[in-house]
Amino acid sequence: MTVEFTKYQGLGNDFVLIDNRQQAEPLLTPEQAQKVCDRNFGVGADGVIFVLPGQGDTDYTMRIYNSDGSEPEMCGNGIRCLARFIAELEDKAAGASHSYRIHTLAGVIVPELLPDGQVKVNMGQPRLLAEQIPTTLNSPEEQVVQRPLAVNDQNWLVTCVSMGNPHCITFVEDVASIHLEKLGPQFETHSAFPQRINTEFVEVVRPDYLKMRVWERGAGSTLACGTGACAVLVAGVLTARCQSAATIELPGGPLEIAWAGGEEPVYMTGPAEPVFTGHLG
Numbered sequence: 110m111t112v113e114f115t116k117y118q119g120l121g122n123d124f125v126l127i128d129n130r131q132q133a134e135p136l137l138t139p140e141q142a143q144k145v146c147d148r149n150f151g152v153g154a155d156g157v158i159f160v161l162p163g164q165g166d167t168d169y170t171m172r173i174y175n176s177d178g179s180e181p182e183m184c185g186n187g188i189r190c191l192a193r194f195i196a197e198l199e200d201k202a203a204g205a206s207h208s209y210r211i212h213t214l215a216g217v218i219v220p221e222l223l224p225d226g227q228v229k230v231n232m233g234q235p236r237l238l239a240e241q242i243p244t245t246l247n248s249p250e251e252q253v254v255q256r257p258l259a260v261n262d263q264n265w266l267v268t269c270v271s272m273g274n275p276h277c278i279t280f281v282e283d284v285a286s287i288h289l290e291k292l293g294p295q296f297e298t299h300s301a302f303p304q305r306i307n308t309e310f311v312e313v314v315r316p317d318y319l320k321m322r323v324w325e326r327g328a329g330s331t332l333a334c335g336t337g338a339c340a341v342l343v344a345g346v347l348t349a350r351c352q353s354a355a356t357i358e359l360p361g362g363p364l365e366i367a368w369a370g371g372e373e374p375v376y377m378t379g380p381a382e383p384v385f386t387g388h389l390g
């Protein structure tokens with residue numbers, strides 16, 4: 110069976126998107142997705158994203174496999190790509206604005222296509238309690254803000270935020286000096302994170318401009334992480350380092366993130382572009 114796909118990227122975080130509207134189960138297994146993501150033996154991507162039929166009052170369902178075959182709850186850059194892909198599948202006129210209600214393992218997420226081609230996403234509320242991350246770095250009902258964590262014989266102060274998927278944020282003086290390939294895997298598999306963890310290293314340039322690098326759970330070093338940028342803004346607000354809206358500069362480019370605090374949702378605005386279409390198998 111050949112499977113058609115379209116390759117999309119959001120700030121260089123790239124995905125194979127598959128029209129899966131005809132059945133409730135993904136057309137590829139996690140093992141097949143892993144092979145598709147291989148940058149030498151496959152198409153090459155940070156993940157595979159499936160557009161499935163909606164559930165309840167949602168238009169569609171998004172499922173995603175990381176390049177290691179694991180299934181995360183959500184993907185910020187990926188859902189912007191999914192929204193653009195759906196508009197293409199529905200043959201929506203370019204330049205018009207549309208929003209979709211997407212069922213995900215992180216809850217209902219609402220991306221809106223803006224007339225300029227960018228996508229604005231209501232990413233839902235951040236989860237801040239240790240049990241919601243999940244992590245053992247504090248009592249289950251407590252938040253994890255500037256807690257000590259020993260990694261690579263160094264003591265880091267970390268703040269943990271879930272956007273449906275788990276993130277560990279640490280603020281540093283010079284983000285370019287971080288040895289991501291050495292530190293990333295040690296954070297990712299640390300025993301304090303029973304579901305593993307996405308790790309963001311952040312340099313506050315100004316309260317409305319932060320630079321970050323990311324080691325993603327199940328995907329390694331990527332050029333951008335949308336849920337990670339949201340988690341970084343939330344951690345910046347919780348630690349009084351940044352304003353309620355900021356530009357988060359990733360290696361692949363900037364995302365605009367805003368959070369009014371408390372029970373309010375986090376909003377993310379950024380690009381998503383098609384690259385090419387092809388067939389698998």
Ligand SMILES: N[C@H](CCC[C@H](N)C(=O)O)C(=O)O
Pocket residue numbers: 122175180181182183184185186187274275307325326327328333334335336337
């Ligand atoms: N690797 C992440 C999923 C992809 C998230 C990232 N690509 C984004 O844009 O949010 C995880 O296992 O939680």
